[in-house]
Amino acid sequence: MAIGALDAAAAYGRAIKNTAPTFGTSDDSSTSVGGAAGDGGTFGSMVESMVGDTANSLRNAETQSAKQVAGKGDLIDVVTAIGAAETALDTVVSVRDRVVNAYSEIMRMQI
Template sequence: MIDKVQNVSSLSLTRDLGEISSTSSSSSLGFAAPSAAAGTGSAMSFSQVLGGMAAEAAHNIKAAESLSIAGIQGKANTRQVVDAVMEAQQSLQTAIAFRDKIVSAYLEITKMQI
């Protein structure tokens, strides 16, 4: 399921998300900082920001999963596993909150009279 989340770039509105993962390894949210984008002269679009956040959330969940397996095998200590799982939980809760806000905004738009 995590692999399907990373395939967000196949969506028509977010077709340029492949550039995000290759250029944004320094940010904690998975996308380039505004100062870096301003230095290049191009601003990031909303879809690029959301795509970067989705990619980072998927990365956090995969890291937590691999550390959990390593913890079960005795290769990682409990503190590392707990930290990774808590970070993945926070990323997932953030993604769910964004999803809820986007769906709510969409429903509000569909209720508008033309």
């Protein structure tokens, strides 16, 4: 199975369109105290948007995998979609870990 440069470029272009992040791209660049820019300018809306984008990336990876298994998909699209989903999931897990660590630190503070 030979993979040409044009096939790779086309798959990369499709992946960019399908997995482009949507959080922090609103026209108003209002920021909250934490400095996170999102739909409402709050940390909660940014996290909600990240989780939604991650879910979409995972669905896209599943769809591409199913197409490949059925013989209708391109292997490059599958690998790109899985890579994007893995990166998005790693990002969400890292943010979750940071939030849990911050909460633990706050709970240890003396009043």
